[in-house]
Amino acid sequence: xxxxxxxxxxxxxxxxxxxxxxxxxxxxxxxxxxxxxxxxxxxxxxxxxxxxxxxxxxxxxxxxxxxxxxxxxxxxxxxxxxxxxxxxxxxxxxxxxxxxxxxxxxxxxxxxxxxxxxxxxxxxxxxxxxxxxxxxxxxxxxxxxxxxxxxxxxxxxxxxxxxxxxxxxxxxxxxxxxxxxxxxxxxxxxxxxxxxxxxxxxxxxxxxxxxxxxxxxxxxxxxxxxxxxxxxxxxxxxxxxxxxxxxxxxxxxxxxxxxxxxxxxxxxxxxxxxxxxxxxxxxxxxxxxxxxxxxxxxxxxxxxxxxxxxxxxxxxxxxxxxxxxxxxxxxxxxxxxxxxxxxxxxxxxxxxxxxxxxxxxxxxxxxxxxxxxxxxxxxxxxxxxxxxxxxxxxxxxxxxxxxxxx
DNA sequence: AGTCCACAGGAAGGGCAGGCGA
DNA sequence: TCGCCTGCCCTTCCTGTGGACT
Numbered sequence: 001x002x003x004x005x006x007x008x009x010x011x012x013x014x015x016x017x018x019x020x021x022x023x024x025x026x027x028x029x030x031x032x033x034x035x036x037x038x039x040x041x042x043x044x045x046x047x048x049x050x051x052x053x054x055x056x057x058x059x060x061x062x063x064x065x066x067x068x069x070x071x072x073x074x075x076x077x078x079x080x081x082x083x084x085x086x087x088x089x090x091x092x093x094x095x096x097x098x099x100x101x102x103x104x105x106x107x108x109x110x111x112x113x114x115x116x117x118x119x120x121x122x123x124x125x126x127x128x129x130x131x132x133x134x135x136x137x138x139x140x141x142x143x144x145x146x147x148x149x150x151x152x153x154x155x156x157x158x159x160x161x162x163x164x165x166x167x168x169x170x171x172x173x174x175x176x177x178x179x180x181x182x183x184x185x186x187x188x189x190x191x192x193x194x195x196x197x198x199x200x201x202x203x204x205x206x207x208x209x210x211x212x213x214x215x216x217x218x219x220x221x222x223x224x225x226x227x228x229x230x231x232x233x234x235x236x237x238x239x240x241x242x243x244x245x246x247x248x249x250x251x252x253x254x255x256x257x258x259x260x261x262x263x264x265x266x267x268x269x270x271x272x273x274x275x276x277x278x279x280x281x282x283x284x285x286x287x288x289x290x291x292x293x294x295x296x297x298x299x300x301x302x303x304x305x306x307x308x309x310x311x312x313x314x315x316x317x318x319x320x321x322x323x324x325x326x327x328x329x330x331x332x333x334x335x336x337x338x339x340x341x342x343x344x345x346x347x348x349x350x351x352x353x354x355x356x357x358x359x360x361x362x363x364x365x366x367x368x369x370x371x372x373x374x375x376x377x378x379x380x381x382x383x384x385x386x387x388x389x390x391x392x393x394x395x396x397x398x399x400x401x402x403x404x405x406x
Numbered sequence: 407a408g409t410c411c412a413c414a415g416g417a418a419g420g421g422c423a424g425g426c427g428a
Numbered sequence: 429t430c431g432c433c434t435g436c437c438c439t440t441c442c443t444g445t446g447g448a449c450t
Contacts, residue, residue, distance in 0.1 A: 300437095320413065343438055345414070361414070365448025368412025409450075420439080426432090 015266050015273055021226040022259035024252050027072045030221055033214040034066045037205055041074050044203050045178070048078060048145035049087050053169060053176040056200045060186055061207025064250030067182050070207075071149050078147065088144025097152045102161035106131045109148055109165075113138035132164060139168070139175045146177045153181040154188040159196050166199040209249025215241035218251050219258060227262070233274045236261070240278055257281050287380055293354055294384045300339060303330050304347045306385050306392075308357055309378045314399055319370040320345060326399065333392035348373065356381065 020026055031038065045054045061067045075091035082089030092112045099108050110131060139146055148165060156162065168177045181200055189197050210218065219237045237258070244254035261281035265273045297305065307327040311318035314326075324341050331338045339347075348371065352359040359371040375381060385391050 339437095340439060341413090342415085342440080346438090349415090361446090363446035363448085364412080365446070366409090366411060366450095367448075368410085369444095369446060370411095370413050407450100409448105411448095412445105414445080415443090417442080418440090420437105422437085423435095425434085428430090428432105 015228060015231040015271065016226060016262050017228050018226050019259065019262070021222050022255050022262070024255065026222075027069055027076070028221065031066060031069055031073055032217040032221060033210060034070050034207075037066070037070055037207055038074065040205050041070060041180075042077075045074065045078060045147065048089055048147065048176075048178065049081055049085060051087060051145065051176075053145065054147070054178040055202035056166065056179045057181070057203045057205060058189065058201050059180060059182045059205045059207065060184070062184050062209055062248050062250065064244075064252035064254075065207040065209055066251060067184075067207050068151055071151070071180055071182060075147065075149065082144075088142065090139075090142060090144060090146040091149070092146065093149045093151065095151045096155045100155055102164070103128050103131060105150070105156070105161050106135050106164070110135040110138050113142050136168065136171045139177060140172055143175050146175065147180060148177060149180045149182065151182045152184075154183045154185045162196045162200060166196055210245070210251055211249060212238075212241045212245035215244055215249065215251060215254045219254055222255065223258070226258075227273070231271070231273055233272055235275055236273050236278055239275055243278070243282055253285075256285060260285055287377060290356060290377055291380060291384050293356060294381050295388075299336060299390050301347050301351065302385055302388060302391060303327060303334065303336060304344055305351055305356065305375070305381065306330060306394075308348075308351070308373050308375050309382050309385075310394065310397070310399070311373065312375050312378060318373045320348065320373070321370060323348070323373055329397060329399070330392050333396055334390060336390070345371075 021028070041057065041059075044057055047054045059067050059071065072093060075093065078089050079091055090113070092109050094105060094108055096105070099105055106128065150156070150162075150165075153162070162179075162181075165177070165179055179200060189201055216237055219240055223232060223237060240254045240257045240261070243257060244250050247253060257278060258281075261277040262273055264280050264284070265277045270277075294302070294305065304323070304327055307323050307330055308318065310330070311323050311326050315322055320341070324344055327344060328338050348357070348359050351357045356376055358374045358376065361369065362372050363369045386394075
């Protein structure tokens, strides 16, 4: 019994030597194919090292294009150079998906400057303007230039916090601040208050998606650190890169593929990572994504999805009308309100957008115009749905196929 | 060429919950 | 605590549409 972990540890040393390198949170020392963006951002921020105020920057780019990595990388470099030159530089990174309200953003930035022996601002309770003045004080006390990075800035609730942060410099005497906003939503600034828009959008940097070749280089760099020698079959990295490039050049997805593939290979006790493992990883990631989406769907959407699965089993080509008949039956079985066909049509569209089903508009001529519905990975989805208590027991369901047979 | 089916999908508005300032 | 506002979910009503059939 005592050797259980020993054995597992032994076997899991076969392929990976440092898995952390493959995680999205890891900031590498080299960022291949982002030299231009790094230089651009560095040029904008270099005034900080002379004690001047850098322009605010907005960074755009789809997920996995290296926005966060570049921002963190530059932050690290800036702090290092600041120390060398004896210039006070501060770098605060905030992920707005987690810290999403005005209060919490101000609280987080302020707490960054508060020393261990000083009173920290609590999670809640203080009036927002008091947190703001505390923030101004602490930045002022520290002096120098503070770079505040707001990652996923589009997730912030309201633009008040952006307005307040952008006017920080008016309230500061000796210290200066500059904001870097990061977003994957190109249209984000369109909906901002014009004052915020002009103040924050002083400079823009766009991160284009990586090509398959570029992804190969990125994976190659990480693989050197992550894997033992000869643990990778030659075509593994190009395959991961090609799959990720097909979507939109997402490096995060490429790294996930490589990591999950390695985990699968290790769990199987194999000593070499092959194309087969990448394919298995691709499947696993996709299924995990779908299961997660299905699990968190509202009850009505779950019922529509279940109707689609049942419908696919009963009909060769499932249409909106057929699905709606089944849906009404399932609602009765589950004791749930029946929504109108108009609303169900919208729920079908939503499921289509999530990529769980495909709903193609087709015309059957004289027999009308409708959508043909097909469910992706029905077995796995059904399994997930059946774990939900609110779902009806399908063993009690007797379909009425009359409409189709006539 | 015109008809007609079975919807798609837009517009408007009701009802409700939650947030917020007074 | 109250009234107002906003966003979300949903319904009702409506017009539009591709193509088989007449």
